[in-house]
Amino acid sequence: MTPERFRQIEALYHAAREGTAEERAALLAQADPELRREVESLLIETAGDGFLDRPAIRNAPHLLEDSTLTGLAMGACLGRYRIESKLGEGGMGEVFRAIDTRLGRAVAIKTTREQFSARFEREARAISSLNHPNICILHDVGPNYLVMELVEGETIAARLKKGPLPVEEAIRYARQIAAALEAAHETGIVHRDLKPGNVMLTKSGAKVLDFGLARLEGDQTLTAEGMVMGTPAYMAPEQREGRPTDPRTDIYAFGWVLYEMLTGDQVTLQRKRIRARKLETIVSRCLEEDPARRWQSAAELQRELAAVPRLSRGLNVAAVSAHRAPKLTPKNKIVLGEFENKTGDPVFDGILRQGLSVQLEQSPFLTLVSDQQVQQVLRYMNRPPETRLTPEVAQEICERTGGTAVLEGSIASLGSQYVLWLRARNCLTGDILGQEQAKAERKEEVLDALTRIAVQIRARLGESLATIREHSIPLEQATPSLEGLKAYSAARSALFARGFAAAIPHLQRAIAIDPQFAMAQADLGFFY
């Protein structure tokens, strides 16, 4: 922006702000559209947000003292709240029982280690307007803590450790959760992280916790495309893929919660069929991949739940296996498709696919279609060697090489964390054979997470745990260095695209980065 432009904005802003409503409208109408938009966007912000009016140091009491949060001992005060005891600890902070000294009531306080943004505070205030018997009320928002209704009971997740819920009870809670969703959706708030761990079962019924906070959290860091917030296992496809979410996103997650309550089973891709037909219909329609095919509103869902016949409620709904996808048998061939990098960070380009192949090559149970074969088939297909292995291309390669399945994966950022996702698909029938997700708290743990999902997917594909244990050297033991793996990956692609000579400098680089990198050493020895 040029200084003149700024001066124009400044002049119009002050004139408009200081004038009467009519003067303001007239002034804005005269301005060019660009200028007008700019000034209007500033005038909206004047609506007032106290955050900049407090000196910075007041916004940052914890910054210089790292022990602040763990040091929240009994009797300590956060604003007007006196800490009484610690209720628990989450990945993000701690939860305390506290007394609101002004109102004399007990509350729960969730602290985080980082400051909330002004926007978080603003939107959290909107959420605090949610007042429904089945929603845990958000009372107040501090600079780095949330004050919530103190809800006593256990979460559905905790309850499920003792097995499935009786059908009557599951349906009753499900209706209450649906009512909570309806109330929130009506005010435009979507939960985005509904799951058994976020629903408390209390004496007075189900209470949904942490409404809408997943998205707020997302807003603090959401910058790159493809970032997702929420808990991967319960995420609707649109949310997982970073597409816009709406109330139907919650309906999807609700489907899993209901399924888990009824069956006691954890979320899995090969879910069992629920015997009671009406309930099966309700659940399966919640879990439709396409939002347009799900129940369209929580209200609709409530009506369906109310209509579950009493008769079937009494039946044992213990789910029966259904749609179990055929597992692989030894010697089945697998094509490694693309491992899509949605993080925007080039360090992950290529290396995760390479890392995965290193992991899977260890399995005596699976045979990977080698990169060399892939290159050969690409030539038959009249495609250049560097063709991206999109699902379609990978499937064709799989068919042409007589393979059984295609593995495809992706990595996306989740705030400062990463989510890795891996799926195996039968390339003849299109059936999904297995799907796994893992989270890495930071970049250095991505390879570790990759090892974990590789192991999980091997189990999903039917490999016995014993052989996995025997043949699974964690990637970090191959090389702990992302850069080293990247050089190794470059060597592999250079090898198939341009021959041995082209691969050698990359291998040398990999070894220079990590002299202990045995695979790179071995390859280099082989080429020389």
Place this chain on the structure above:
Amino acid sequence: MLKAWGSGDEAALGRLAEQVYPELRRMARRYMKNEAEGNTLQATALVHEVYLRLVDVTNVQWQARAQFFAIAAQMMRRILVDAARTHGSRRRGGIPAKVNLDESAVLSPAADRSILAVDEALTAFSRVALRQAKVVELRYFGGLTEEEIVASLKISPRTARRDWHLAKAWLLRELSQVTGKPSEA
């Protein structure tokens, strides 16, 4: 020393800054600790306190005092930004939390918007509007009053107020814009 600075001695300013920075930092720590424990000490700016501590007020002209505050506000900004950075990096370098898919992603820690983001947005803003950005530095980071800002920047009270209004709206808008910054065309 401050008097020497007041008369334009650059070296004196450097020596003063050397003294002020650690003192301000120490006080900031103490202040935040108290604040975090729920004992709000006082609303006055720390820069006032450090000023009282370091200089003999009675012998100094108002103008020098205002300049001192401007420097101290800048330092305060640096202290807070540094603290936010080390706070963030210490967390990242700490013992990794157990990964658990059931773990709530709610409240997942994120970048420190309040300090680092304001600092960043303010730096960008200062490229188009230096004076207005200075007003924010003095007021938000330095905790100075309008009167002190007026003296320090040699502007009229009305300009100080208008600058503050615009700067606040501007920064809030930038901070709420999660993606893309059309105004940085």
